[in-house]
Amino acid sequence: MSRKSSLSGFMELIPDEQVQFDAIVRSIRATYALFGFDTVDHRCVEPLDTLMAKGETSKEVYVLSRLQEEKDGNSSSKRLGLHFDLTVPFARYVVENAGHLKFPFRRSSIGKVWRGERPQAGRFREFYQADVDIVAKCENGQTEMQALPMFNDLEIVEAVGFALKQLESQGAPAATIHINNRKLLQGCYEALGVKDYPKALQIMDKLDKIGDAAAVEELLAAGETEENARKCISIAKIRATTVDELQDNSLIMELAERSDLAKTGLSELVYLLESVNMSEYDVKCVADLKITRGLDYYTGSVFETFLDGLENYGSVASGGRYANLTSSFDGKNQYPGVGMSIGVSRLFSLLSDSEKLNTTADGESAIMVIVNDETSRPSSNYVCAKLRASGVTSFVCPNSNKFGKQIDFAARRGVRFVLFIGDDDKLQLKNIETGEQNEYSI
Amino acid sequence: MSRKSSLSGFMELIPDEQVQFDAIVRSIRATYALFGFDTVDHRCVEPLDTLMAKGETSKEVYVLSRLQEEKDGNSSSKRLGLHFDLTVPFARYVVENAGHLKFPFRRSSIGKVWRGERPQAGRFREFYQADVDIVAKCENGQTEMQALPMFNDLEIVEAVGFALKQLESQGAPAATIHINNRKLLQGCYEALGVKDYPKALQIMDKLDKIGDAAAVEELLAAGETEENARKCISIAKIRATTVDELQDNSLIMELAERSDLAKTGLSELVYLLESVNMSEYDVKCVADLKITRGLDYYTGSVFETFLDGLENYGSVASGGRYANLTSSFDGKNQYPGVGMSIGVSRLFSLLSDSEKLNTTADGESAIMVIVNDETSRPSSNYVCAKLRASGVTSFVCPNSNKFGKQIDFAARRGVRFVLFIGDDDKLQLKNIETGEQNEYSI
Numbered sequence: 001m002s003r004k005s006s007l008s009g010f011m012e013l014i015p016d017e018q019v020q021f022d023a024i025v026r027s028i029r030a031t032y033a034l035f036g037f038d039t040v041d042h043r044c045v046e047p048l049d050t051l052m053a054k055g056e057t058s059k060e061v062y063v064l065s066r067l068q069e070e071k072d073g074n075s076s077s078k079r080l081g082l083h084f085d086l087t088v089p090f091a092r093y094v095v096e097n098a099g100h101l102k103f104p105f106r107r108s109s110i111g112k113v114w115r116g117e118r119p120q121a122g123r124f125r126e127f128y129q130a131d132v133d134i135v136a137k138c139e140n141g142q143t144e145m146q147a148l149p150m151f152n153d154l155e156i157v158e159a160v161g162f163a164l165k166q167l168e169s170q171g172a173p174a175a176t177i178h179i180n181n182r183k184l185l186q187g188c189y190e191a192l193g194v195k196d197y198p199k200a201l202q203i204m205d206k207l208d209k210i211g212d213a214a215a216v217e218e219l220l221a222a223g224e225t226e227e228n229a230r231k232c233i234s235i236a237k238i239r240a241t242t243v244d245e246l247q248d249n250s251l252i253m254e255l256a257e258r259s260d261l262a263k264t265g266l267s268e269l270v271y272l273l274e275s276v277n278m279s280e281y282d283v284k285c286v287a288d289l290k291i292t293r294g295l296d297y298y299t300g301s302v303f304e305t306f307l308d309g310l311e312n313y314g315s316v317a318s319g320g321r322y323a324n325l326t327s328s329f330d331g332k333n334q335y336p337g338v339g340m341s342i343g344v345s346r347l348f349s350l351l352s353d354s355e356k357l358n359t360t361a362d363g364e365s366a367i368m369v370i371v372n373d374e375t376s377r378p379s380s381n382y383v384c385a386k387l388r389a390s391g392v393t394s395f396v397c398p399n400s401n402k403f404g405k406q407i408d409f410a411a412r413r414g415v416r417f418v419l420f421i422g423d424d425d426k427l428q429l430k431n432i433e434t435g436e437q438n439e440y441s442i
Numbered sequence: 443m444s445r446k447s448s449l450s451g452f453m454e455l456i457p458d459e460q461v462q463f464d465a466i467v468r469s470i471r472a473t474y475a476l477f478g479f480d481t482v483d484h485r486c487v488e489p490l491d492t493l494m495a496k497g498e499t500s501k502e503v504y505v506l507s508r509l510q511e512e513k514d515g516n517s518s519s520k521r522l523g524l525h526f527d528l529t530v531p532f533a534r535y536v537v538e539n540a541g542h543l544k545f546p547f548r549r550s551s552i553g554k555v556w557r558g559e560r561p562q563a564g565r566f567r568e569f570y571q572a573d574v575d576i577v578a579k580c581e582n583g584q585t586e587m588q589a590l591p592m593f594n595d596l597e598i599v600e601a602v603g604f605a606l607k608q609l610e611s612q613g614a615p616a617a618t619i620h621i622n623n624r625k626l627l628q629g630c631y632e633a634l635g636v637k638d639y640p641k642a643l644q645i646m647d648k649l650d651k652i653g654d655a656a657a658v659e660e661l662l663a664a665g666e667t668e669e670n671a672r673k674c675i676s677i678a679k680i681r682a683t684t685v686d687e688l689q690d691n692s693l694i695m696e697l698a699e700r701s702d703l704a705k706t707g708l709s710e711l712v713y714l715l716e717s718v719n720m721s722e723y724d725v726k727c728v729a730d731l732k733i734t735r736g737l738d739y740y741t742g743s744v745f746e747t748f749l750d751g752l753e754n755y756g757s758v759a760s761g762g763r764y765a766n767l768t769s770s771f772d773g774k775n776q777y778p779g780v781g782m783s784i785g786v787s788r789l790f791s792l793l794s795d796s797e798k799l800n801t802t803a804d805g806e807s808a809i810m811v812i813v814n815d816e817t818s819r820p821s822s823n824y825v826c827a828k829l830r831a832s833g834v835t836s837f838v839c840p841n842s843n844k845f846g847k848q849i850d851f852a853a854r855r856g857v858r859f860v861l862f863i864g865d866d867d868k869l870q871l872k873n874i875e876t877g878e879q880n881e882y883s884i
Binding site for chain 1: 452478506508509538548549568594600720819833838
């Protein structure tokens with residue numbers, strides 16, 4: 001990963017790195033499957049009006065055109081773009097395929113997304129996300145919370161927390177999921193009389209970057225009073241790892257008393273914090289009232305996730321709850337949803353750059369079959385075919401150089417075992433690291 | 443797959459179909475790994491000049507632009523496009539990363555590619571390919587065949603043949619790999635005195651579609667004699683499943699006598715046909731002199747693959763050998779390569795449309811944990827966490843309706859087993875198809 005990419009922002013790995021990356025993806029996929037999520041592979045291309053359906057987006061979209069079309073000067077067809085996340089396509093997919101889905105629908109999706117942003121450390125133009133979401137359909141006058149109770153938020157936090165936990169065996173540091181609630185924030189801001197809630201949220205979203213003084217200034221410029229600006233910052237600084245700690249905070253308890261919305265939000269946050277702390281999955285979490293998820297349209301829980309010791313690199317898994325995931329695509333039905341997305345490429349680049357990964361090459365368990373001379377290559381092929389048929393990764397040496405040279409060839413590839421046909425036509429397996437050699441039968 | 447896609451040419455599956463698709467990809471990936479190929483995940487985006495490096499391409503390229511850039515009227519940066527296959531990015535990757543690769547380099551890559559063509563049955567604008575390639579580097583004056591002997595072509599045919607064979611357990615019909623050789627064709631055409639070899643090749647490539655009469659007409663129009671036109675067609679009709687059968691053909695044997703190039707090509711074809719027939723992998727192949735691979739720049743073996751009974755849908759796995767894979771990107775070094783690509787999306791759509799697939803939903807082996815009442819949900823969560831920790835795919839019922847209703851909920855999802863906490867706090871596992879019920883311990 002220290003190599004410079006030939007196309008800035010587009011990660012491409014050499015084989016040893018790819019082994020580590022693949023192991024991460026395989027592990028996340030296995031955890032999501034274990035939790036019983038169905039997989040959906042979203043097409044990467046959407047009509048531009050689908051991508052822009054929520055109106056303003058901070059994500060820079062790549063637009064597609066056909067080279068041929070350009071030449072013909074014919075661009076009458078619908079304009080298309082690459083998806084910038086897996087949530088917009090999921091919302092569109094749910095509305096399109098509602099008749100084929102069983103609600104609440106549990107879906108995982110691991111795939112590439114594209115954003116034309118300026119590349120930085122850990123920020124790519126083409127990158128993988130690994131999403132899990134649960135979406136319900138409100139039927140027979142159900143409310144959001146009847147159709148999709150809070151235990152779904154817990155399930156999402158546990159799935160992602162457990163997926164990250166599994167990566168610790170590959171060298172990843174422990175992760176902490178930071179939880180907040182938009183209802184709580186909005187309710188508190190309303191109780192305070194904050195004038196421009198969305199604007200205040202955006203300013204708080206960048207508090208860590210700009211610092212308190214600049215945040216106060218921006219809030220004042222947005223028309224808030226100095227007292228409210230100070231209180232917004234006090235709220236943003238609340239952190240609690242237990243329910244007791246959270247309820248010890250007099251500011252938040254007082255505001256919750258003054259706003260039903262804040263009270264509801266607080267009770268949701270309390271439920272989640274308590275449940276995760278009680279959970280079997282050993283997931284670390286903290287109530288962190290600084291978490292806002294900026295411009296995204298969440299309406300309840302919001303999540304960000306930081307790796308111990310690598311907090312400065314930003315969140316590696318984020319998400320939240322939507323009262324109506326599909327509001328842009330279906331005016332009639334309400335589909336509440338909750339989900340999180342692991343930023344796999346960012347996660348990998350953090351771990352790789354900080355030399356945390358210990359996954360070894362696949363070659364470790366592979367066997368190379370020696371070729372005694374070119375005329376006996378078919379015999380080596382035969383042996384190799386038998387190995388493969390019994391499920392052992394193997395290949396035949398592509399040269400028939402001297403024995404020692406073939407062993408060097410295997411060693412340079414990180415292959416630890418070679419198999420050869422001995423004098424008496426018996427197979428010999430040699431560990432080229434230890435020199436140990438044994439008769440072998442397939 | 444009978445549903446109409448909301449964006450023509452862009453396949454997206456409902457969960458039951460996705461299970462089948464994922465099983466195919468997983469199986470192919472496992473076979474490629476078994477054969478000891480390293481994986482490379484190519485970025486999807488290339489500079490346009492890389493995509494067009496070979497000059498004329500019949501593939502319609504999607505060009506990218508940033509929406510923001512359009513607005514700013516600033517498009518000074520390098521133009522980018524989506525890759526239309528995994529071979530061009532591989533060639534570029536080999537040159538860029540040669541210092542990090544060990545040659546001969548065995549690489550597999552499974553990923554999406556895009557072509558702005560008119561969608562048809564089995565032909566998509568966004569689709570998966572699953573490639574295997576072996577690429578060597580000519581060093582110290584090595585010739586192509588010294589650096590990359592013909593047994594590499596055999597290895598590629600076996601890897602793809604075995605990968606397709608493994609899919610038969612999922613319901614795929616047997617596949618036959620059709621092999622030809624560009625040297626043989628070019629040598630024969632030279633011996634005949636065919637004037638425009640590339641043009642003749644293109645006409646023969648569509649022989650099945652246009653028929654003999656039209657092919658003769660096109661060859662005449664291209665300046666060939668009627669006798670040569672007839673002979674080109676006679677050559678294209680040669681098929682042989684054994685070496686004896688091939689060598690019984692007097693036309694091909696006579697032409698091979700008159701051209702060294704044809705003789706070399708014939709001996710390569712004979713080697714492959716003979717080796718595959720002797721191979722342990724039970725791969726069906728046929729020498730088929732109609733196979734040309736049209737405009738593609740192969741220089742030796744060429745391959746196409748047809749499924750028994752579904753021949754009319756076209757090839758599901760194609761490829762061939764390049765004397766110099768990287769000629770467009772590296773003027774100094776020679777990297778001969780041989781590879782094949784399974785058209786996974788096409789393969790899936792053929793099998794799905796012809797109702798061949800028998801893969802069942804993952805739910806078959808999953809367990810749903812019953813919730814006795816909402817207050818005891820944490821106990822059900824606890825049981826579920828234990829199941830998952832022991833590697834069993836499971837989830838907790840998202841409602842706490844009556845027992846029978848929860849069982850209906852599981853059944854509608856294709857889940858066969860439910861687990862519940864019985865009167866004496868003992869776990870009971872129930873097969874909801876057979877009604878069988880047993881005490882269960884995790």
